Amino acid sequence: MKNIFLAIFFIMGFNCVYSQNTKGTVTDSLYKEDHFYAGITYNLLAGTPESIKQSGFSTGFHLGYIKDMPFNKGRNIALGIGLGYSANSFNQNLLVNKETSGLFEYSILNDKSSYSKNKISMHLIELPLEFRWRTSTPTNSDFWRVYTGFKLGYLVMHTAKHVGDLGVLKYSNVNNFETVQYGLTLSIGYGTWNLHLYYALSPIFNKKATINGSSINIKAIKVGLVFYIL
Structure with missing residues (x-):
């Protein structure tokens, strides 16, 4: 985690230096913007049953990395298609436990004092697609931007970990997670600082994950900051 923070701050610092060095410099009129991105978000769960609570x-x-493809003469309107990596954690009270039969069962931890950690973690390879509008020019690297789009993710690794009265339980690649996840995205900001929102359209678990016969139809919402750099 420390290395990820350092990478983000390095990108922020480099972006600031780049912006200072390019002001007043004439650049190619066929310029493109925002090839690399780094972000940090606060993750929420939506559509949760009342008994599932985050902690x-x-x-x-x-x-x-996003390939920027302007399609108007001013080059301030573009499509962006990219490839990325995303690591996410969700601390909550949904216990994932493996039965002796090898199947996974799900239950709610109602007593917070009975555990010190209970979370799920997911690592995804993502394909973002964005419609991009900005106020950039060939000589201005600080500008307003509004990027909206769609993000498709493929789950490459995930874990469920519990530390409490039941001991230490850790399961990798639980087969009831949705392998393909997708949602809508929105990034708005000026210069280095940009607010970012991801709203999932697909659930985290598939229909085989149930509590008392009802599907666990929870989805991810991610709110935070994203930084762009050439």
């Missing part, structure tokens, strides 16, 4: 601080870290 602690749930975070997400996001890195990637």
Whole structure:
């Protein structure tokens, strides 16, 4: 986690230096913007049953590359297609436990004093697609931007970890997670600082994950900051 924070701050610092060095410099009129991105988010769960509650601080870290493709003469309107990596955690009271039969069962931890940690973690390879509007010019690297789009994610690794009265339980690649996850994105900001929102359209678990016969139809919402750099 420390290395991820250092990478984000390095990108922020480099972006600031780049902006200072390019002001007043004439650049190619066929310029493009924002090839690399790094972000940090606070992760929430939506659509949760009333009994599922979050606890602690749930975070997400996001890195990637986006190919910018302007399609108007002013080059301030563009499409962006990219490839990225996302690591996410969700601290909550949904216990994932493996039965002797090898199947996974799900239950609610109602007594917070019975455990010190209970979380799920997910690592995804992502394909972002953005419609991009900005106030950039060939000689201005600080500008307003509004990027909206869609993000498709493929789950490459995930874990469920519990530390409490039941002992230490840790399961990797629980087969009831949705392998393909997707949602809507929105990034708004000026210069280095940009607010970012991801709203999942797909659930975290598939229909085989149930509590008392009802599907666990929880989805992710991620709110935070994203930084762009050429």
